[in-house]
Amino acid sequence: MRVNRKIGMMVAGAAVTAFTLSACSGNSNGGGGGGSEGGSSDSEVEVFTWWAAGSEKAGLDALVGVFDQQHPDTDFINGAVAGGAGSAAKDLLQSRLQANDPPDTFQAHAGAELLDYINAGQLQDVSSLYDEFDLREAFPADLVDLLTHEGKIYSIPSNIHRANMMWSNASVLEENGIDPEKTYNSLDEWFADMDTLQDAGVTPLSVATAWTQVHLLETILLSDLGSDAYTGLWDGTTDWEGADVTAALEDFEHAMSYTNSDRDGLDWPEATQLVIDGNAAFNVMGDWAIAAFEEQGKTLGTDFNAAPVPGTDGVFDFLADSFTLPVGAPHEAGAEAWLETISSAEGQTAFNAAKGSIPARTDADPADFSEYQQTAIESFAQDTIVSSLAHGAAAPVATLNAITDATSKFTSGASDLAAFQSELASAVGTD
The missing domain is CATH 3.40.190.10 (Periplasmic binding protein-like II)
Known part of the structure; x- marks a missing residue:
């Protein structure tokens, strides 16, 4: 390994x-x-x-x-x-x-x-x-x-x-001219297809309450920074105030713009269910989500697909x-x-x-x-x-709680991106 x-x-x-x-x-x-x-x-x-x-x-x-x-x-x-x-x-x-x-x-x-x-x-x-x-x-x-x-x-x-998994509804993608087996090498490629879905009136990406938003955040940081720099966020070798983190947070903000408006009232099973029912195209969640599909009679490769979050292929978010x-x-x-x-x-x-x-x-x-x-x-x-950050592997409890609070403020519109980045740096103790 x-x-x-x-x-x-x-x-x-x-x-x-x-x-x-x-x-x-x-x-x-x-x-x-x-x-x-x-x-x-x-x-x-x-x-x-x-x-x-x-x-x-x-x-x-x-x-x-x-x-x-x-x-x-x-x-x-x-x-x-x-x-x-x-x-x-x-x-x-x-x-x-x-x-x-x-x-x-x-x-x-x-x-x-x-x-x-x-x-x-x-x-x-x-x-x-x-x-x-x-x-x-x-x-x-x-x-x-x-x-x-x-x-x-x-x-x-x-x-x-494995935390860095993306789930998709095959029928929703096909109905909107997107190959359900398409692989994405970058977030930008993924965002382009989510633009198509949003223009068609489809919810591109489902999320739920704050911890699932932190889960999405960690996978986007991993995608943009790569495994070494992502790990550096937790051992002090990557600057939380750096331009590369700013760019990743901008991508997180972009991703959140595709999400369901009722997200804060849901937990992960409900967010996953939106994809299962065809009410959303994509969901980012750990691989425990596959059981939710399968217990409802859905078949991998036919009804739904699973792949690493775009830009994270070859990395196992553990x-x-x-x-x-x-x-x-x-x-x-x-x-x-x-x-x-x-x-x-x-x-x-x-x-x-x-x-x-x-x-x-x-x-x-x-x-x-x-x-x-x-x-x-x-x-x-x-x-x-x-x-994984959201699931206790990367940071102590107090750090995760502070990151979750900062993320919730940002996604609810109570802070801007600059304040969000500063609060994340403060949460990890690197500001």
């Missing part, structure tokens, strides 16, 4: 995003039953995720099925909260950790987002589990390096996702869902049982086949996965890997 080495320290440690208090109600999922009253340290495991609906819940359900088979004496307690990318659950997790009331384990994005929790002493080192579960052999060495922070590892990945072991986890043995399942070949195959992501393990059989997933497995093995 060819990796941009500048991201090594940025993607140190695995990262967190989110979790919920719903597990406190005692609800369970996946046949594990309710939590054992006054149970022993391995009788149950409270698992916090943001996998509450759609393909994400389907993936979780499949994973719980494997967990029940591998650890039948441990009850799974489902703590899941709705909200794209876990945004609705971050405050809940923070409150529980600060109150010394952690869940047994929680879903976490691999990356710099976790550094706040590592520095606060709220996570345990799980390096020994990598040895116990033979994960150093199962996972690519480069991935293990990216998950390592100051010699320690703080989470175990259950999957790999994020991974992973799980942690918090300090003070009340059922530590149960948490370790969950970590064993999510890292196992059986668990990763079941989970990723349902969710649309690809396994972190290298011993998975590509034949067990869809056509798109097989291409993603190939791309992850050969493309340059960079870190």
Whole structure:
């Protein structure tokens, strides 16, 4: 796997995003039953995720099925909260950790987002589990390096996702004289076709609430700057106030001019649905979106197409869902049982086949996965890997929050481009 080495320290440690208090109600999922009253340290495991609906819940359900088979004496307690990318659950997790009331384990994005929790002493080192579960052999060495922070590892990945994907409705494009299989070498080529669509009264590009706009922003920065300079935004070698960033932000502004007016009231599934229903032509979203198409009977290459965001072919904008072991986890043995399942070949195959992501393990059989997933497995093995901003890999929580606030101000018309660029520089601490 060819990796941009500048991201090594940025993607140190695995990262967190989110979790919920719903597990406190005692609800369970996946046949594990309710939590054992006054149970022993391995009788149950409270698992916090943001996998509450759609393909994400389907993936979780499949994973719980494997967990029940591998650890039948441990009850799974489902703590899941709705909200794209876990945004609705971050405050809940923070409150529980600060109150010394952690869940047994929680879903976490691999990356710099976790550094706040590592520095606060709220996570345990799980390096020994990598040895116990033979994960150093199962996972690519480069991935293990990216998950390592100051010699320690703080989470175990259950999957790999690609953020820089563009989805399109084949019929909408054909009806407007655009080849649905057309590839774009640059944003300018893409914008030209979106001009055609807009002139025809079609919504060219669907987006949703602020985090999806940050997702679009990162892919445009990646397209215009290239992988090295994009990574430089996070390690300090690229000037946020530079002319090349200004040009990329102008392209972001241009892209936003093609989007749906109701965007701030939607989350990613609704934005993706606009493309599925033919009410928009394109959508930029991670490859978890493919399950939304397929579960509605849509066929890749016939009803819809998927390609890297224009200008990013050969680059894999990386994020991974992973799980942690918090300090003070009340059922530590149960948490370790969950970590064993999510890292196992059986668990990763079941989970990723349902969710649309690809396994972190290298011993998975590509034949067990869809056509798109097989291409993603190939791309992850050969493309340059960079870190996703919107999904916790590139920057700490406070930085992402500041970037999100600045982006929301800009796209709502509350600031101009110069102010936006200055606020981004300030958010990253480079102004």
